[in-house]
């Protein structure tokens with residue numbers, strides 16, 4: 001039997017120029033730039049441009065992109081009606097997946113896989129997804145959707161449409177940091193899903209819809225929501241150690257810890273941990289920070305495992321005012337940039353992704369009468 005690479009662990013399936021994850025140095029670069037530098041010095045719109053075009057934008061290029069993005073922030077009326085017709089109990093990731101599907105069905109260029117057409121689609125999804133997240137959260141509170149404001153940057157408008165006001169600059173900046181950190185991470189499960197779908201020469205909306213499905217799972221993006229559920233279950237920092245001992249004895253996976261690639265710590269965590277601290281200081285969230293540290297310490301002592309990005313992002317989103325079920329949709333709104341950069345890269349040098357399997361079912365037999 002040929003060797004099996006369960007979960008494709010350690011298998012290098014292709015090259016990519018979008019980002020580089022280096023587990024030995026705990027580093028992550030987007031198109032060569034360290035992600036911490038991008039988070040500290042760039043707007044999220046600039047990082048999106050970098051992922052799509054390979055270079056940071058000039059002021060004129062950024063202004064042109066911003067104008068196009070602002071023009072596509074509002075959702076088409078038909079889409080709003082479709083989303084409002086979904087059950088109120090629908091998971092926001094289902095709402096988002098539906099929204100992308102509907103936007104595809106309405107796009108007369110859906111099947112045009114040329115680079116320009118796909119860049120236009122990527123920009124439209126980038127512009128529209130915050131409105132879907134905002135509509136979903138507001139509906140949960142019985143509130144009507146708000147029209148986007150084109151006098152605001154991407155992150156400010158995202159927060160305004162969801163929360164009804166633009167929060168303090170520290171909060172905006174911390175939120176934007178999370179978007180930059182979530183934007184891209186090489187061949188993770190959802191990005192690889194988008195590349196598999198693209199490799200069949202299907203359309204960008206189908207690839208993104210499939211990627212949303214992959215990201216929803218708690219072993220991937222769904223972990224940021226699960227972290228919050230864990231924090232609620234533990235309650236306070238002094239319960240963390242006893243809670244963890246019991247959870248590990250029950251063989252539970254502790255959400256927000258561990259990573260397939262980083263075994264010595266997720267390169268994005270220190271930056272997001274700092275952002276969480278800034279939010280906690282403004283929003284009286286020290287109890288969450290204490291719990292964060294207590295559980296991280298206990299997990300390190302018990303299993304030697306480090307937090308991943310979802311661990312600080314969950315409590316940060318909670319303190320900003322997002323409902324837990326929209327945490328993973330926010331991850332989608334950020335990762336749409338990385339996914340669509342990978343879709344373009346896949347199409348530029350496509351080869352159908354179709355691995356092999358080793359059969360372990362019954363040996364060949366003859367069809368006969370049953371009974």
Ligand code: ACO
Nearest residue numbers: 218219220221223253254255256257258259260308309310
């Ligand atoms: N809680 C408890 N034990 C864990 C955890 C965890 N979070 N993560 C890994 N382990 C243990 C496993 O049980 C296993 O132990 P064993 O060898 O005694 O059986 C060992 O560490 C290796 O773990 P694997 O699951 O084999 O590692 P893998 O690389 O396949 O998994 C994964 C990585 C899926 C992220 C895993 O660490 C996990 O389930 N974490 C929780 C979910 C999570 O936080 N996901 C977010 C990922 S990052 C992101 O999407 C931004």
